[in-house]
Structure formats: C-alpha cells, structure tokens
Amino acid sequence: MSVAPVDLPIPGAKKGTDTFELAERGSKTKRVKRRLTSRTATVVSLFIAVIWTIPTFGLLVSSFRPEEQIKTTGWWTLFQNWGLTLENYREVLFSSSVSSPQLGSYFVNSLAITIPATIFPLVIASMAAYAFAWIPFRGSNALFVLIFALQIVPLQMALIPLLQIFSRGIVIGGATIIPGLPQGTYMQVWIAHTIFALPLAIFLLHNFISEIPREVIEAARVDGASHGQMFFRIVLPLALPAIASFGIFQFLWVWNDLLVALIFSGGTADVAPLTQRLAELTGSRGQEWQRLTAAAFVSLIVPLIVFFSLQRYFVRGLLAGSTKG
Amino acid sequence: MTTADLINKILQVVIALAAFAAVVGLLLFLIDKAPKRGRDWIQLAAFLLPAVILLSIGLIYPAIRTSIDSFYNAKDQFVGFENYVWAFTQPAGLISLRNTLIWVVLVPTLSTGIGLAYAVFIDKSRGERIYKSLVFMPLAISFVGAGIIWRFVYEYRGAGNEQIGLLNQIVVWFGGEPVRWLQGEPWNNVFLIIVMIWIQTGFAMVVLSAAIKGVPAEQMEAAELDGTNPWQRFVNVTLPGIRGSLVVVVTTITIATLKVFDIVRTMTAGNYNTSVVANEMYTQAFRAGESGRGAALALILFLMVLPIVIYNIRVMRGQKEIR
Numbered sequence: 001m002s003v004a005p006v007d008l009p010i011p012g013a014k015k016g017t018d019t020f021e022l023a024e025r026g027s028k029t030k031r032v033k034r035r036l037t038s039r040t041a042t043v044v045s046l047f048i049a050v051i052w053t054i055p056t057f058g059l060l061v062s063s064f065r066p067e068e069q070i071k072t073t074g075w076w077t078l079f080q081n082w083g084l085t086l087e088n089y090r091e092v093l094f095s096s097s098v099s100s101p102q103l104g105s106y107f108v109n110s111l112a113i114t115i116p117a118t119i120f121p122l123v124i125a126s127m128a129a130y131a132f133a134w135i136p137f138r139g140s141n142a143l144f145v146l147i148f149a150l151q152i153v154p155l156q157m158a159l160i161p162l163l164q165i166f167s168r169g170i171v172i173g174g175a176t177i178i179p180g181l182p183q184g185t186y187m188q189v190w191i192a193h194t195i196f197a198l199p200l201a202i203f204l205l206h207n208f209i210s211e212i213p214r215e216v217i218e219a220a221r222v223d224g225a226s227h228g229q230m231f232f233r234i235v236l237p238l239a240l241p242a243i244a245s246f247g248i249f250q251f252l253w254v255w256n257d258l259l260v261a262l263i264f265s266g267g268t269a270d271v272a273p274l275t276q277r278l279a280e281l282t283g284s285r286g287q288e289w290q291r292l293t294a295a296a297f298v299s300l301i302v303p304l305i306v307f308f309s310l311q312r313y314f315v316r317g318l319l320a321g322s323t324k325g
Numbered sequence: 326m327t328t329a330d331l332i333n334k335i336l337q338v339v340i341a342l343a344a345f346a347a348v349v350g351l352l353l354f355l356i357d358k359a360p361k362r363g364r365d366w367i368q369l370a371a372f373l374l375p376a377v378i379l380l381s382i383g384l385i386y387p388a389i390r391t392s393i394d395s396f397y398n399a400k401d402q403f404v405g406f407e408n409y410v411w412a413f414t415q416p417a418g419l420i421s422l423r424n425t426l427i428w429v430v431l432v433p434t435l436s437t438g439i440g441l442a443y444a445v446f447i448d449k450s451r452g453e454r455i456y457k458s459l460v461f462m463p464l465a466i467s468f469v470g471a472g473i474i475w476r477f478v479y480e481y482r483g484a485g486n487e488q489i490g491l492l493n494q495i496v497v498w499f500g501g502e503p504v505r506w507l508q509g510e511p512w513n514n515v516f517l518i519i520v521m522i523w524i525q526t527g528f529a530m531v532v533l534s535a536a537i538k539g540v541p542a543e544q545m546e547a548a549e550l551d552g553t554n555p556w557q558r559f560v561n562v563t564l565p566g567i568r569g570s571l572v573v574v575v576t577t578i579t580i581a582t583l584k585v586f587d588i589v590r591t592m593t594a595g596n597y598n599t600s601v602v603a604n605e606m607y608t609q610a611f612r613a614g615e616s617g618r619g620a621a622l623a624l625i626l627f628l629m630v631l632p633i634v635i636y637n638i639r640v641m642r643g644q645k646e647i648r
Contacts (some may be wrong), residue, residue: 058474058491112334115407152631153388157626160610270330311458
C-alpha cells in the first residue's frame with residue numbers, strides 16, 4: 001500500500017491511514033522485529049535528533065538570560081554564567097517605550113488576522129464544494145478543473161494587480177463598480193488570504209463532501225430539505241473532520257505567513273502580524289538578541305501549542321496542503 | 326497598545342465575523358424562499374458565486390494582468406521582452422536565478438535523503454514518536470522564526486572575544502578562526518539553504534516513515550530468509566515499495582523551495598549575493614518600483630513551478646486511484 005499524500009479522513013473508510021496510527025499498528029503486528037542495523041542506526045538518529053533540536057533549544061534558553069549575558073557569553077555556558085529572567089519577555093510584550101518591539105499589539109494582530117482568514121475560506125470553500133458535489137449543472141466538471149488548476153499560480157503572480165484592486169477598487173470604463181478597501185484595517189489581509197486558500201480548500205473539501213453516501217443526501221431530499229438545510233444540517237456536520245484538518249493547516253499557514261502580510265498589511269502596528277514585526281526587527285535591530293530571542297518565541301508559541309496538541313490532525317492537513325503557496 | 330486600540334481590533338474581528346455569518350445565513354435562507362421559477366439557478370449561484378467571484382478577482386485576473394505587465398516598464402511603456410532580457414543578463418536577475426538553482430538542487434535532495442535515513446533508522450525503535458516529533462517540529466515554525474533561530478547559531482564575534490553563536494564556538498573549539506557565515510560568497514547561500522533543509526526534513530521524514538510502514542512485512546521476511554543483508558533489503562525491497570511517496574516528497578519540497586522567500590528576506594534580505602527569484606521579485610516590484618521586472622520574475626517563477634506541479638498532481642492522482 002502506498003500512502004496517498006492527499007489524505008483527509010473519509011467517513012466509513014477503513015481507519016489507520018494516518019501516519020501515527022500506522023506507526024502504532026506497525027509495531028503491533030507480529031512482523032519480525034529486526035531493525036536495519038542496530039547500534040549505528042541509534043547513534044546516527046540520536047545525532048540527527050540532537051542537531052535538529054539544539055538551535056531551537058539554544059534560542060529558548062537565551063530568551064530567559066539577561067541582556068548583558070546573552071550578548072557576551074554563549075547560552076551553553078549557562079551554568080558558569082548563571083542567571084535567568086523574564087525581563088526580555090516583559091520588555092518585548094508590554095514595554096511601551098518607543099524603542100521596544102511592543103509585540104503585544106502585533107500578537108493581537110496575528111490572532112485577529114488568522115481567525116477570520118481561517119474561517120472565511122473554509123465556509124466559502126465548503127459551499128462551493130457542496131455545489132460541485134451535489135448540485136448537478138452543465139459545465140460543473142470544467143469549472144471544477146479550472147479552480148483546481150489555479151493551484152499552480154504562485155502567489156507572486158497575483159500580488160501586484162490584487163494590491164491595485166484593493167487600493168483603487170474595481171473600475172470599469174471610468175465607473176467605479178466596487179470602491180477600494182479602507183487602509184489600516186485587516187480587510188485586505190483577510191480577503192487576500194481567503195482568495196489564496198480557495199483553490200486547495202475547494203479541491204480537498206470536494207473530495208470529502210462528494211464521498212458522503214448518496215442515500216443520506218437522497219433521504220434528506222425526499223424529506224423535503226432544501227439545499228440550504230442540507231448544507232447546514234447534513235453536509236457541514238459530516239465534513240467536520242476534513243474541515244478541521246484543513247482549518248489547522250490554514251491557521252498555521254496564515255499565522256506563519258510573511259509575504260501576504262508584507263504586501264497587504266501596510267506594516268503598521270494597527271494591522272501587521274508578528275512575522276512582519278520580527279522580520280523588521282531582524283533588519284533594524286539584528287544585534288539586540290535579548291529582544292530577538294524572546295520575540296521569536298512569542299511568535300512560535302502558538303504554532304508549537306497547535307503542533308503538539310493536534311499533531312495527528314496537523315499531519316493530515318499538512319500532507320494534504322503541502323503544495324499550497 | 327492602548328485599551329482603545331485593543332477594543333477597536335476585537336470589534337473589527339467580531340463585526341467581520343458577524344457580518345460574514347449574517348450574509349451567508351441570509352443567503353442560504355433566502356434561496357429557500359426564492360420563486361419556483363429559476364430556483365435551481367439561484368441556489369447554484371448562491372453556493373458557487375462567492376468562490377468564483379473571489380477567484381476571478383484575486384487570482385485569474387491578476388495572473389493575466391501580471392503576464393501582460395511583464396512586457397511593460399515602470400513608466401507603462403511597452404518594452405517587449407526587455408524585462409526578461411534584464412532577468413537573464415543583469416547581475417541582480419542572474420544571481421537570483423543562479424541561487425534559486427543551487428537551492429533547488431540541494432534542498433530536495435538533502436532533506437529527502439536525511440529524512441529517509443532518519444525514518445529508516447528510527448523505524449520500530451523505542452521512542453519513535455519522540456524522535457519523530459523532534460525532527461518534525463521545525464515544520465510548525467514560521468520561516469521568519471527559523472531565520473532568527475539560525476541567525477543566532479551563525480552569530481559572529483571577532484576572534485579573541487567570547488563567541489555567542491554556536492557554530493563559531495565549535496570552530497573556535499577546534500582551533501579555528503570565527504567566520505562571518507552569512508557574508509562570505511558563495512558559501513553564505515549554503516548556510517541559508519541549511520535552514521530550509523532543517524525545516525523540510527521533518528516533512529520528508531513523516532511521509533516516508535508512513536510509506537516504509539506500508540511495505541508488506543512478508544516481502545521483508547522473504548528477503549531476510551534469502552539471506553540478504555540490511556542494505557540489500559533497503560535497496561531491493563524498501564526503496565521500490567516507497568517510490569511513489571519519494572516522488573511526491575521530492576516534488577513537493579522542490580515547489581516549496583522554488584518559492585522560498587521568507588528565509589532569505591529575514592536572514593540577509595538578499596544582500597551578499599544571496600537573493601533568490603521570489604525575493605528579487607519582491608525587491609524589484611515593491612522596493613525598487615520596477616513592477617515590470619517583478620512581473621517578469623513572477624512569470625519565470627510560474628514557468629519553473631508549472632511542470633513540477635503538474636507532475637506532482639498526476640502522481641498524487643495516480644496514487645489515489647491505486648488506493
């Protein structure tokens with residue numbers, strides 16, 4: 001059996017295609033437990049694991065060290081130069097002095113951007129996916145393939161014209177059809193993220209929603225349910241696992257995004273997310289390690305919590321969505 | 326941030342969510358009340374049009390527009406292929422193309438290689454889950470965060486001073502001179518690439534690990550009974566068994582690498598000849614005001630990604646059918 005990368009859960013399908021479930025099942029089978037090579041393998045994997053962890057660990061330790069120690073001694077000398085403090089975090093989050101990063105504001109922005117930018121595309125994509133799956137119409141297939149094909153358009157190709165539309169509105173022949181969006185609000189970032197998420201979201205959710213047994217849908221239709229009711233009462237609840245998987249992926253994608261933010265947020269403390277502020281700090285205060293270390297961790301904490309608590313769903317969403325962008 | 330700011334922000338989000346819910350709810354409520362004649366079309370439109378309109382405005386039109394813009398200069402004069410000529414002859418364009426090539430050779434091969442080796446080594450070992458989590462974790466971290474983490478590893482202090490960057494400390498321990506890793510060409514590119522490898526290895530490892538567990542145990546046992554050594558089993562049984570997943574991993578990482586932007590932006594901003602196509606596109610279009618050149622670079626990026634994405638999608642679909 002090969003592992004399909006597009007692997008959202010399918011109702012009624014056999015369980016266990018999830019990678020971590022597979023891991024457990026693999027260890028439970030009666031297969032002969034002989035590892036490829038024993039000792040060298042252990043040493044090498046330990047070595048890789050340590051190398052992969054140390055950079056993050058070093059940054060975490062440093063973020064708790066006092067400024068003059070971060071700047072003059074390595075974090076591995078922590079025990080010779082003992083000293084731990086929360087001062088860095090207090091400074092980057094809450095200090096209101098002009099020179100400090102004032103991350104509190106940007107943290108709120110990140111949340112304020114990410115939550116709607118996760119919900120909007122999920123709802124719009126579910127609706128479209130429902131239409132493609134359960135409302136037959138001429139050209140349905142062609143349109144679906146077109147939307148699917150939009151995944152190949154890199155973000156970069158859409159940035160300049162979309163920004164122009166946002167600032168000028170849609171003008172056809174001198175008449176303004178839709179006015180431009182106001183500056184200094186989250187609106188531009190939300191809409192940009194929503195649009196960029198749609199092709200993949202529609203594709204994945206359609207895969208899932210079209211797998212809902214026909215009898216269920218037919219039964220509801222016979223009972224006189226309208227499309228609106230069927231969407232809310234039947235399709236959404238049944239598709240929830242898939243929506244959750246993609247939701248987590250989208251949440252992390254938006255939270256970690258820099259490019260879309262750079263272009264559509266305007267860069268002020270009113271709108272810009274943490275990533276943008278961090279990128280700015282590394283440029284302008286690249287040597288202020290007491291701030292950078294703590295600031296980096298402020299931005300990492302949310303994805304890491306999501307990662308460790310929802311790892312299994314994260315794996316699914318990630319495998320499904322890894323070609324996005 | 327004042328309390329007023331905070332309230333304003335929360336209000337923005339709450340109002341937006343409420344307005345969105347109201348519009349969607351109302352839309353779906355109204356279509357049930359639509360006149361009998363043409364109800365089918367109204368219902369279809371209500372479900373489909375929001376997505377179609379957004380995609381037309383936000384992806385289809387911009388992609389066409391960008392393609393056209395790539396033939397115009399900053400003053401809106403038609404210049405033919407001049408922007409493309411620029412990209413393939415001038416230092417800024419050439420260097421970013423060269424670097425993208427280096428990235429795209431090194432990142433997929435090394436992260437897939439390391440990820441595969443790691444997946445094989447930890448397969449069925451004690452603590453496999455923890456091993457996995459450790460290497461997988463960087464994937465949850467933003468490129469910007471990863472950039473800061475690694476800039477700290479590469480940090481430079483003059484010889485004689487105490488080092489605070491781990492890499493230079495190791496060099497000093499072995500009796501060497503500290504180095505400005507991110508400034509010396511052409512190796513600084515490699516030090517940026519390491520960051521991407523650090524992130525992508527976890528992805529390769531998780532997918533390949535699942536694939537390895539999918540290789541039938543009987544095949545392994547049969548090969549073992551034939552008296553093969555572990556290496557032979559790996560080459561003749563495991564590798565053919567995970568071929569499909571390998572292709573997906575390599576192509577997926579290749580696509581991500583072609584579009585890499587944040588790492589370069591955060592760590593060097595493209596200075597010291599480390600720019601890549603996606604970064605140069607941003608620099609030209611949004612910093613230098615050369616939207617034509619930016620558009621040309623975006624189109625070049627599109628053309629580079631295109632064949633790989635198509636290939637990737639075909640492999641994925643093939644796999645789905647097999648399943």
